[in-house]
Amino acid sequence: MNPTQQSLVDEVRSRIGERAVIADPAEIEPWLTDWRGRWHGRASAILQPSSTPQVAMVIALARQLGVPLVPQGGNTSMVGGATPPDDGSALILSLRRMNRVRAIDRAAMRTDVEAGVILHNLHEAVAAEGLRFPLTLGAKGSATIGGLVSTNAGGTQVLRFGPMRALVEGVEAVLPDGTVHDGLCGLKKDNRGYSIDQLLIGAEGTLGVITAARLKLVPAIHSRAVAWLGLSSTQAALETLYALQAQTDRVEGFEVLPDESLHAVLGHVSGTRSPLPGRHAWHALVEVVAENAEQESPTDLLARLLEALVAKGIVTDAVISSSEAQAEAFWRIRDSLSEAERATFGPATQHDISVPISDMPRFMSDAAEAIEAAFPGTHVSGFGHLGDGNIHFHVRAGERRSEDWLAREGPVVTEMVHDLVTAAGGSISAEHGIGVMKREELERLCPDRVRALRAIKAALDPTGLFNPGKLV
Numbered sequence: 001m002n003p004t005q006q007s008l009v010d011e012v013r014s015r016i017g018e019r020a021v022i023a024d025p026a027e028i029e030p031w032l033t034d035w036r037g038r039w040h041g042r043a044s045a046i047l048q049p050s051s052t053p054q055v056a057m058v059i060a061l062a063r064q065l066g067v068p069l070v071p072q073g074g075n076t077s078m079v080g081g082a083t084p085p086d087d088g089s090a091l092i093l094s095l096r097r098m099n100r101v102r103a104i105d106r107a108a109m110r111t112d113v114e115a116g117v118i119l120h121n122l123h124e125a126v127a128a129e130g131l132r133f134p135l136t137l138g139a140k141g142s143a144t145i146g147g148l149v150s151t152n153a154g155g156t157q158v159l160r161f162g163p164m165r166a167l168v169e170g171v172e173a174v175l176p177d178g179t180v181h182d183g184l185c186g187l188k189k190d191n192r193g194y195s196i197d198q199l200l201i202g203a204e205g206t207l208g209v210i211t212a213a214r215l216k217l218v219p220a221i222h223s224r225a226v227a228w229l230g231l232s233s234t235q236a237a238l239e240t241l242y243a244l245q246a247q248t249d250r251v252e253g254f255e256v257l258p259d260e261s262l263h264a265v266l267g268h269v270s271g272t273r274s275p276l277p278g279r280h281a282w283h284a285l286v287e288v289v290a291e292n293a294e295q296e297s298p299t300d301l302l303a304r305l306l307e308a309l310v311a312k313g314i315v316t317d318a319v320i321s322s323s324e325a326q327a328e329a330f331w332r333i334r335d336s337l338s339e340a341e342r343a344t345f346g347p348a349t350q351h352d353i354s355v356p357i358s359d360m361p362r363f364m365s366d367a368a369e370a371i372e373a374a375f376p377g378t379h380v381s382g383f384g385h386l387g388d389g390n391i392h393f394h395v396r397a398g399e400r401r402s403e404d405w406l407a408r409e410g411p412v413v414t415e416m417v418h419d420l421v422t423a424a425g426g427s428i429s430a431e432h433g434i435g436v437m438k439r440e441e442l443e444r445l446c447p448d449r450v451r452a453l454r455a456i457k458a459a460l461d462p463t464g465l466f467n468p469g470k471l472v
Contacts, residue, residue, distance in 0.1 A: 001044035004065045005091060009045050011061050016054050019097075022046040031072060031092055034080045035139070039436055041084035043070070043092045050097040052172060052180060052211040058093065059209065060178030068465045069093040071205035073116060073144030078352070079435030081151065081204050085469050095146045098211060101125045109217045110169055112184055115146025115210050122215075131217040134161040134252075138335060146210045152202035154431035159387035160252045161218070163431065164201065170214040171197040176207070176461040184214045199456070204433055205467040207460050219291040224252075225298035226287045226327040227306060230280030230317040231256075234361035234386070237284050239314050241387055244286065247305055250298070253287035254387035255334050261383050262333065264344040269336045272329070276317050284386075285334050287327075337383055341394065345379075347406050348396040349413045355426035357389040364391065367420045371395055375413060390430035393417060418445060434471045442471075 001009070001023075012020050022028060023045045033040045047069075049055045062069050068090035072082045084090045099116040106129050113122055119133075119140040126133055137143065137155040147153075149171065154163045161167060170183040173196075183197040200208050231237050237256045244251050262283055266272050276283075288298040302320050309315040321327035341348070355363045368380035377399030382391040395413050397405045418428045422445045434442050443450045453472045457464070 004067055005044055008058075008061055008065050008067045008091065009047070012047055012049075012058055015057060016049060020048055020050070020054070020058075022048065022094075028092075031075055031094070032084060034083045034435075035076045035078055039080035039083045041070075041086045041090075042088035043084040043090060044088060046072075046092040046094050048094040048097045052098075052174065055093075055095075055098075055209055055211050056174045056178050056180050059174050059176070062091075062465060063176065063178060063463070066463065066465070067091060068468045069209075070467050071095065071146070071150070071209045073147035073150075074118065074139065074142040076139040076143045076147065077151070077435055078432040079429075079437035081433050081435030081467075081470055082147065083436065090468060093209060095144065095209070095211065098146075102212065104129050104131070104217075106131065108186075109219075110186065110214055111217055112212060112214050113145050114212045115144060115149075117145045119143050119145065119148065126217055127220060130220050132220050133167070133215055134218050135164060135167060145213055145215075149201055149210050149213050150203060150205050151433045152431075154385070154388070154390065156253045156255065156385065158385060158390075158431075159254055160249070165198070167216045168197065168201055168213050169216055171200050171210055172212040173200050173208040173210045176463075176466055180211075181208065184212065186214055202433075204435065204471045206457055206471050207466065209466070222290045222292050222295075223298055224287060224289040224327065225302050226253075226285065226321040226330045227302050228275035228319050228330050229284040229286065229306070229315050230276050230278070231282040231284055231314075232280070232316055234282055234364055236314055236316075237282055237386055238357070238361050240284060240286075240309055243309055243314065244305055248288070248301060250288050250290065250295070250301065251286065251387075252289050253285065255285045255384060256386040256391075257283050257285075257334070257337060257383035258381055259283065261337055261341060261381060264340040265333050265336045268340040268343050269332070272333055272336070275319050275330060275333075278317070280316055285330055338392070341381070341396075345396045346401055348394040349406070349410045349417070351393040351395075351414065351417050351421075351428070352390070352430050352432045353393050353417070353421045353426055353428060354388075354390045354430035355421060355424045357387070359424060360386060360389055360391065363420075363424050363426070364393075367393070367417070367424075370420065371413065371416060374416060375400065375409065378413070389426075415441070422446075436469060439469075439471060 070084045095115040098114040100114045102112040104111045134157045173181045306318045379396045379398040382393045384392040
């Protein structure tokens with residue numbers, strides 16, 4: 001620990017107490033590596049204030065001493081966005097002690113939540129009030145609200161409710177100069193210039209440390225049904241989605257996967273079985289909900305709408321869950337895709353990309369053809385949230401597989417994928433953020449955007465103390 005870091009640690013201990021500092025290397029170690037295990041940093045201490053005034057105090061002291069800080073919640077970033085630099089120059093600022101649900105307003109259907117609240121705990125808290133927060137993802141047991149806001153997280157319900165940006169009504173945060181931005185007033189109309197709240201959402205902790213958020217809630221689910229569809233193509237999947245959305249606004253999930261990915265799960269995950277007989281080139285998982293007993297039941301609604309699509313030949317075959325256990329079994333297949341593909345097909349470059357929804361089927365086929373031609377022996381596959389234009393696009397080593405394939409050819413493959421995505425008017429990061437992983441690619445492909453981001457960063461954090469090395 002260098003002298004300025006030691007001074008900061010000593011001041012924090014003196015003003016807040018021993019619990020506000022973790023200096024034991026064994027306790028720090030689990031927080032130095034990213035979720036995927038690809039980036040590892042060094043930090044001599046973790047600072048963990050328990051209130052917004054304490055966060056403001058820590059940041060003011062850090063600014064005075066010139067100590068960089070890496071804000072961290074559940075450390076579930078997929079792109080190294082919460083990993084400290086490997087030179088040990090920064091300390092970790094943990095928000096995990098700020099874990100209170102401050103208020104739940106049933107009438108206004110909103111909640112004020114501190115940054116360290118774990119997503120699963122928020123789900124349980126609002127469920128007790130007959131409400132729900134309509135965002136979920138695989139890391140819900142460890143991801144925190146502050147991190148989810150800071151990365152504009154997505155998940156499987158974006159189709160109906162949008163990403164985190166659409167669910168945040170206000171943000172409380174400490175800015176790099178130590179001042180507190182209080183955006184929790186919940187104004188529907190506010191035209192006082194730039195929206196500081198929206199600027200902080202998705203900023204990956206580079207412009208301010210989010211300490212709390214006001215979030216929208218929706219009614220609890222009364223009932224749901226999940227259907228598994230067999231389809232001939234991704235174009236048929238898109239036609240199915242459009243047809244369903246034209247008839248109802250109650251579709252909350254629409255996920256697609258190729259037949260080979262389904263069978264990877266069936267061969268790898270014990271207890272799984274194919275929802276449909278026979279083979280289908282593509283599959284879709286559809287979830288429909290009802291919020292009250294007066295609405296047509298999700299099962300009846302799906303049966304009515306899918307019957308027409310099967311009759312038209314758009315959907316080849318379909319089955320609707322007959323129980324909650326079967327609905328969960330369908331989702332288990334979807335949630336096991338990444339694990340099963342890694343175990344079955346070996347190394348692959350994985351890309352979290354988006355293109356306009358209407359262009360996704362054409363992009364998936366054209367990009368796959370171009371990449372497989374450029375790298376003979378590779379195999380391209382994609383699955384994910386077709387309904388919001390976000391596909392997890394994987395290029396497998398295939399016949400080119402070797403011990404060093406990812407290191408040797410992976411960057412070149414990724415560059416080509418990103419070039420194709422950019423040419424299609426898409427984004428190289430749909431829901432995982434930029435972090436460390438995609439920073440150079442963002443600058444290569446979007447120099448004008450990066451210049452604007454850096455100008456904003458320089459204005460709010462001129463000394464570059466907030467989450468150094470991330471995003472910009």
